[in-house]
Amino acid sequence: MYGVRFVPRTARADRATAIVSKFRIFSYLPNPRVWKATIAGRLGGVDIEIVGDRPKALADWLWDFDARPLADAERRADSPHARPARRGFGATLYKTDAFLEAHPFGTVPAAFDSSGTVGIFESNSILRAVARAGNADLYGRTPLEASRIDSFLDSGLVFAREAQVYLLALQARDVSTELLARMRDAYGFYMAGIDAAVAHAPAGLVGGGLSIADIAFVCDLAQFRREHRFHGWLTEQGQEPVIQPGAYAHALAHFRRLLAQPAIAADLADYVNGTTS
Ligand SMILES: N[C@@H](CCC(=O)N[C@@H](CS)C(=O)NCC(=O)O)C(=O)O
Structure with missing residues (x-):
């Protein structure tokens, strides 16, 4: 399950209702902050794709909408994507300019709309976004x-x-x-x-x-x-x-x-x- 793209069992499997939206979330895994969104997605019929890896391995990934593990030769100090890690990770992380445009704080979990152009950050805000897209009244009735x-x-x-x-x-x-x-x-x-x-x-x-x-x-x-x-x-x-x-x-x-x-x-x-x- 780790190190590969996977789509958790969400509304697609659990409910007969239509899939109303789709997000992609990049993160280290397992991560309860990501599960805020997947739980809301499961309840509200929102399809969510999760991409990620174990915390230590994520330092060897390219952080991007199209995130992927980097080859050894790509993980160099002079890489245009190399950035100092700031919270929870040691040393260097590899983040694209597009990632940082979508995610100015540079953190994971990092959610994207299906086009990959709009970033949603902070797990509570990702949770809100999924709840708004869903059909389960999880974000209040008034x-x-x-x-x-x-x-x-x-x-x-x-x-x-x-x-x-x-x-x-x-x-x-x-x-x-x-x-x-x-x-x-x-x-x-x-x-x-x-x-x-x-x-x-x-x-x-x-x-x-x-x-x-x-x-x-x-x-x-x-x-x-x-x-x-x-x-x-x-x-x-x-x-x-x-x-x-x-x-x-x-x-x-x-x-x-x-x-x-x-x-x-x-x-x-x-x-x-x-x-x-
Ligand atoms: N309050 C944020 C916490 C996000 C956060 O601080 N993520 C850290 C990892 S725990 C991170 O992405 N650090 C990236 C870095 O060190 O550059 C949330 O709930 O999403």
Whole structure:
């Protein structure tokens, strides 16, 4: 599945409804940020093509609408595509000018419209784009509902950015006390809000049913729960993990309810159960 183009099972297989749109997403894989879009696509009848490879291998790809693995001879410091990596990747990445025009921040997941000319970046915005293209009412039934969904997506992004810095620091085994304290605060703030919101709305954060607010939440939290892989190391450092069992019971119950939904489990179950790395 990795290192090749593949199209996940989406509406084409799951629903009899017409395919209403198509996006291509380039990313390292597996990636819960990409699954925000594939879950929404599966539910809403939107065909999405995923192109990518394992995180380390992606440094050897040409980042482009027509992304592809580079031959050894093409990976040179004087390549016109060579750019310094900025977040989550070491050293050099190979990005075309067209990629950077479509994706000025140069990040993955990088979504494109089917023509490859329009780039959509930030996983929450890719999620919004897929929801808008679909037919499952995932982005609110009124402008006010859509705005409330945006509120959850924005709060989630603040949490997810802190989580990204922390998880990368954990991977590098370089977590300062200050960073840990900041992450504890960000996690507590975010989870307290979700906990309060779902306490009386167990069917979904907004509008009494599943929306992209729930999809972003389940994917971002699934990614953050990878913290457990570093419990041994944190303990050796004399530190407590950020995620404590039993806290934010309503939010965690919502997380489990969402994971039980087949359209969500299709992407997340193996990842959360630890059978996908
Ligand atoms: N908040 C963004 C995060 C995207 C991001 O930071 N991607 C990093 C990898 S985790 C990247 O593409 N870095 C490219 C670089 O280092 O140039 C999202 O949800 O899409």
